[in-house]
Amino acid sequence: MNALEDIIQRCHKRHNALLRQRRTVITPALYKQIPYHIKVRCARATPIVLDDLERADISFMPIGHAPENDRGPRDFGGDRFLKRQGTSDWPDSRWYASWGIQIYTGIPSERNGARWHDFYFTYQAVCAAPDTVLACVEALLKTTANPLLTLTKSGGLRFSCRIPDYLHPSTGAAKSYIYKYAPTLEDPRRRDMYLEIRGEKGYSRWDSRYEILCGDLLNPPVITKEVIFTPVDALRAVLHEPGLLGETYLETLPETTPVVPASIGSKNLNLAKDALLQRGFSYLRGNAGFHHWVQHHSEHDDTYVSLWEDQGVVWLRASTPNAGLPTRATPITDIWNDTGITPPTSASVLPVSDKVLAVREGKLSPLGIKRPPPVLYQQTDTKKVYQTPEAHATQMQRIFEKKARIIGITAETISGFTSAVEAYLLRGGATCLNIANRTFADAAEDRYHALKLPSFARWRAKMYRWEQVKDIPTDERMANPFQAGNLCEDPERCRAIEAKGGKARECICPKCPVYTECQARGYLSQPHTLKHVKAQISPLGKVFFDPQFSEMLEQILDPMNETERVCILDKRYVEISPLFLESVLSKDVLEKWDVNWSGRALGNFATSLLRALEIRGEPNGSAVGRVRSVVAAFQQYEEEIVQQMCHINVQGKVVAQKTVDDETGKELAHFAIAFEGGASACIPLDTYAEDRFTEKGVPCFSVDAFIPNADIEIPMRMAEAIALGVLDTETVEKIQAFPTVYHDPNWTLWHQLKRFFAHYPRDVDAPMRWSDKILQFWVPPILHPSVKRLLLRAPTLSERYLYRVFPGEAIEVVHTQPTAWVPGNQVFQIRTDIYSFQTLLNYDTDWDVLSLSKIGERLFSGIRAEIDRDPSVKHAIIANTAITEQLADLKEKENVCFVAKFKRSERVDLGFQAADVVWIIGAPRWAESELWFQAQMLFGNDTEPLHYVGEPDSETYKDERIQNLLQQNIIGLLTRIIGQIGLNRWTDKKVMLLTSCAVPDITDRPETLLFDWEDFEIAGGLDKLPEVIATREGFEAESAKLTAESSREEVERIWGCSSRQANRLLYKLRGGNIPRVSFQEQILTLLADGEKKASELVEAIGSSSQSVGNELKRLVDLGEITRVQRGVYALKKE
Known part of the structure; x- marks a missing residue:
């Protein structure tokens, strides 16, 4: 079997065994305004840094995680099809959440007039005519010395190239180049697609589910139109079957699959969109926030509905009566309960389950409510003294x-x-x-x-x-x-x-x-x-x-x-990192040094530094090392460079100009220097002449050697140039055109670079970055x-x-020792999750619209209910920026003093004094790049390199130094905010701390109560929360005392569980390992005592009614049990 036959086999293998996406890897970098390298898996075993794609003139966009977000951003179209898109054309958040890229075909990815084209051979084509497809692919591979052939995620093949002076149209007929017309009654337009060509306004996916069989993505072949289409047209002649009436007729048939926008707005609107599509509705249009849909039943029987969102509630209204849908505006969650949208809560009332009601009534243990395991515990120190x-x-x-x-x-x-x-x-x-x-x-x-x-x-x-x-x-x-x-x-x-x-x-x-x-x-x-x-x-x-x-x-x-x-x-x-000194140097200054001091030490230094900085595509350490080498190479010229950095190099011309001392008659100068603008200065003959000029206030410059009537350069301080009239300070605009100098000869760029490299002996992890126009680096303070x-x-x-x-x-x-709080002030801290930025937002579930996650919605549903419960109680909310942007409705409430961002909370001191309840929601977030640079400033001079691998979702990093730094930042910010609230100064203050980060002198105080969100839901509000926490802690204390001698009834009471679960717990306490008992055995054992209702079986087994019902149906079908009547079962009689 030759190599091409192997390709066909690989297509079948890939179709049956799909690959998985790999997440984009982000690490620190010296270059770009985005201060990190972004490495994307563009194909299996093919990680590529985005900088390399940009240098290859490839236009690209990020894509999300399959299956929910297996696409690019919703704003990928429009003008983006006309110009190249690079890393900085997409928000940072897109790259953090990306799992690959899509490459724009056609104009955006052209190079030297050759436009990018992709030829897709579908898996249907491979199955329908493997030999014919094989021959076409073989011919394409022979057209160039560097073919680029990719195995697609579903088992097809993709041939990529650039075609000079040609752009394949994006019309349906042109794009669907080879197909077989195969209509059905349900879909009269149905076609078996064999070859699709993507050129104009097209894009192709590249991630680790694809595999490059030959070639280089960064160097696709350039093939003329005539050469590329010869084998393609030969394939078309064999496989293309547009039908008897041709392609024109096919284009006139109505679309059976409506075109629906990738996103119609918010997360909830997109969920509603999916619910309507699942029920057979077709999207018609959107207008002024309203989205109109239709459901076709027959030629004269259609259902039209309108969909919109108002204040977080998605509404639906049918305009067609007798359609089974309300003709008055109704929340969609009141119509269907499977949309995934959280139903709106009524003011001051939390939605609760039957179990929660049972706990409130004292009929069930609070431990019977399923809740996450605690990750935060109090270390009560009875010897801790809180000062007055x-x-x-x-x-x-x-x-x-x-x-x-x-x-x-x-x-x-x-x-x-x-x-x-x-x-x-x-x-x-x-x-x-x-x-x-x-x-x-x-x-x-x-x-x-x-x-x-x-x-x-x-x-x-x-x-x-x-x-x-x-x-x-x-x-x-x-x-x-x-x-x-x-x-x-x-x-x-x-x-x-x-x-x-x-x-x-x-x-x-x-x-x-x-x-x-x-x-x-x-x-x-x-x-x-x-x-x-x-x-x-x-x-x-x-x-x-x-x-x-x-x-x-x-x-x-x-x-x-x-x-x-x-x-x-x-x-x-x-x-602590803001204590470091930031040094900034613009590319414009370097270029002016290069010109103004050309041939001198500073000009040569600027030239070398620019060359070192503008070499791309290498790791951060290599770039820093090149800058270090430049500084070392010019060390011998340090004095000259420093002097020139503090001076302006003024251009002038030596002219004959005899100057005589009017008092002594002695000649003082034979020549002068004429500057632009009419200013001039004498060249003294000797030291005596120089002293006399200085006494008289006549400008002069001593020059060792000069040529009469020739140009000359005179270094002078800025104040000298202004006094001489060389520089004009009349307007701000004229001053802004001045060259840049350093006024302190002991603190120039040279001194800053020397201090930087002395403090950071390793190139890797040194805090320096270059963003095409600005060089930035940080040094310890002096x-x-x-x-x-x-x-x-x-x-x-x-x-x-x-x-x-x-x-x-x-x-x-x-x-300092902490101070005592005013009696009555309390902190309630959640103990089950740190509630990171990613946990509270739907980063991983919605690629297009950032909104609250299910967990976030649950928390804020309770917070809103508490705010609405008593308008006289004043509230304040502090959260991460992206979360506060979701709380527009809360900002407008009269009893909400403020909604503030974590890092801006110091500006609302008076608001803290007015607030009765302060909600601190989630752990403060530090962007990865910000945290990396802080770590580089503090630890960049360590012998051990920094390791940047981590899980931002859980706020954890493998390197203990970075992890400790993040913890220090979080604890410091939370400590400052709680200090601002004034628990030791003002009365009647409550703090709801919804993160499980242990805060010294806060978490372990006797006034701090640890709770689960389930406690809050059971309490129904803050007033009863301490009582509910005490009750739950009592049951937990009883649970800790359970032993092997405890009765099953006691275990059921304490844990609020079924007898089966209690038996399993007791069995473990007694040292046993309980084997799993099948539903079949349990049902047959229970029915041995006589017929039972299905509800009785469900309660005894302690599983879901659906699982038990499925097993009952299976046993009836097998003939092992019989259904006596609806919902009643018995063993089959012999």
């Missing part, structure tokens, strides 16, 4: 006596730490408080005003209150500067010059008409003011350890009356020498992590 607010304040104040340079403080609430800082100031201390953002700085300032602190000031930006005065005419503003409390009268030009690396006080301020006033009471007065106050407030990020603020810190951190100033960083965010003591407050802190952020520093972490 006064004792806590005393402990916090002692922290200021610590001598370590960096003191980490884990304070459960911001208020306690703030009070300690204020007490320290009132005792005569001096501080510099750096707060996360302007809003919190405003709050601190208001607090200081309220306390009437006599000596405090706040650093404000140049743009402060600029919006209020910017429209006032300039002359009027300059005549009365700072009239609205603004600190600068020309902040936009100042900000623009600083963005280019210049210093505004050198380049802009000296020429400002209000320069003197500014030094007295404007922006320039701030260093002097701050230096002489006890309490400083600064909202500038990373001010204590970012070298760009070094000069300012030197001015303001001097001791106050010999009192050492304590620097305080109130870090309200929970991640604590300024003026900072003698730094207090760092956060909800949670790890001493181990702090040492990684500040290597070599003296660090001490103080874990």
Whole structure:
């Protein structure tokens, strides 16, 4: 059997044994705005990185998981058929949920005028005419040296190629190129498809269910139309049978399979769509949110219905009477109970089962309700002491006596730490408080005003209150500067010059008409003011350890009356990675260095760095290694590179220009340099001449060698170029055209790269990325020498992590004792699931519409009922972003204070005070890429490489470092949020913590009750939940005391189970291994005592009525039992 005959056998084998999809693999990468490599299984044993597909000029889209989502996104069509689609053309979430790709055929995947085409030989063709198909495939393989032939998932064959100057049409007749017309009464259009050609507006699936038999997906053959269609047309001549009336007649026949959109809106609408299709309805059209359907019964008997969704409820209305469907708008769940849509709940009432009602009435043990096993347990520590607010304040104040340079403080609430800082100031201390953002700085300032602190000031930006005065005419503003409390009268030009690396006080301020006033009471007065106050407030990020603020810190951190100033960083965010310094370099800057410093050290360095960064398709470590090699290669030119990074290379021309000292008559210069715009500078003859020019204020540059009347390059600082008139600062637009420089010669890109590579000796896992236009990398902070003591407050802190952020520093972490809660405040924490982002949303069940999962719907059904139950009780909800987007209706309720995202909850402090019940739903989510970069910053310098494999669905990672980092982030955020709720300050607070993450000093408190959602449903609301939890815990305690001597009745009572289940449990307690007893044996044994009703048999066996009913039917058919009457059975009489 030759190779081609083997292909036919493989087709049959594949048809009978299908392959499975493989999930897309995502790992960190240096390149792309999406900071990771995406590796897709485009075929069996063929993983391909998407970057490679883009370089091969292939247009593609992600596809979901079969069978529910075995397709591309619903917005794959339209203009996407006209231009190439790549990785960034699809949302990140699509790639995380993808299981392969579809490749656009035709124009999007063309290269050099050759368009992509796929020729599909169906499995029907292989079965109908194997030899003929084999001959055609063999001829196609011989047309090129690099054929691309794929075995499809169902056993067909696909030949792929690019055809120059040709695009196969997308019409039905052209696409269905070879078929046999085989009509039936049910389907007059039925055809046996043999060959389909996909070109214009087409796409083909590529995932691990397909297998490339020969060729390379990244290098398909290029074949002319005449050559490719010769064997195809030969096959068509043999197999194509369009019928007696031809293809034109066939196209006029009505469609028997209606075209239905892949999605008609929300998840529930799509479920309703599936329910209607299953019942024989055909989709007609959609209009203004309404979807119209028809069900054909006969020529004059059709049923028309309308479908729509309103406030989460899917409604259906029939416009045809006597169709068995309501002609008034009715929830679809009231018509059919198998749609998969959760029925709407009435206000304040939870839907409950008969078992739940029995538990409420005390007729059944709560353990009789099926519930997930607990994953969270309380470790009750009877020796744990919870401090009073006064004792806590005393402990916090002692922290200021610590001598370590960096003191980490884990304070459960911001208020306690703030009070300690204020007490320290009132005792005569001096501080510099750096707060996360302007809003919190405003709050601190208001607090200081309220306390009437006599000596405090706040650093404000140049743009402060600029919006209020910017429209006032300039002359009027300059005549009365700072009239609205603004600190600068020309902040936009100042900000623009600083963005280019210049210093505004050198380049802009000296020429400002209000320069003197500014030094007295404007922006320039701030260093002097701050230096002489006890309490400083600064909202500038990373001010204590970012070298760009070094000069300012030197001015303001001097001791106050010999009192050492304590620097305080109130870090309200929970991640520790923001303490690292981010370095950013644009491609535009590199390209300008390359041009402006061509042939010089900086120009050569920029050229080499660009080349290193723009090599694609290699692992992250290789790219970082190339950058490292460039830095090492230019190490010998460090001094020159640093100098050039701080200067502008100005082009000029040497001209003859004799200059004589008007006082001494001595010649000072024979030549000058003429610059563009009319500016010029003398070339002094010697040192004496240079000194004389400097005394007179005449611009001059000493040049070692020059050629008269030739061009020359003069490096100069930005301030010099502006003073000389080479650079024009008249407008912001002109400033934005300046070259970029570094104002600090001790902190340039060169210094940042050197620090980066010194800290991260391994290329793999080093936190650096390149996104085509921007280079970003992160380095540990540099604590300024003026900072003698730094207090760092956060909800949670790890001493181990702090040492990684500040290597070599003296660090001490103080874990403050938690404070007691106000009596009556409670936390209810669910114990059965962490409820991750993926668990609460339908990521794996609906490819097109993101909505709540079944579990999510169940939780929010209860939450909505609780909110509606008592309008006087105020609620607040905190959840992940995508979940809050599903809660539009809750945001509008009058007794809902707010619906906030986890990472934005710090902005709603007042809302917490007003809320009686706070719902914290699920575990906070960190995107994989965000978590990877945090891990790289902290652990990228470890000897052991990081391992990024994990299960985001369950929030678990194999690498303990990444797992611990994620846990630290989650616990820190939950701790901060619960601290904001004010359980130790305000009364009548309840927290519903719907995640099983153990939170220190929260989970193990006596005021925290662990519950199952089944407890909440049994209670019917929060009021009775403690009582239900106590009852369930009582039964669990009794269950733990069961022994082999316990009676079956006692086991039934405690566990709420059948006698059969109780017997099995007792058998296990007695050390036995119960063999499975078949339904047949149990039924025959029970009927030995006489005839029994089916319901009695079901109850005795303890299984479902359907399973027992099926077995009864089987035994009746076998003749082993008889049916005495409907629902009554007996043994067959001899």
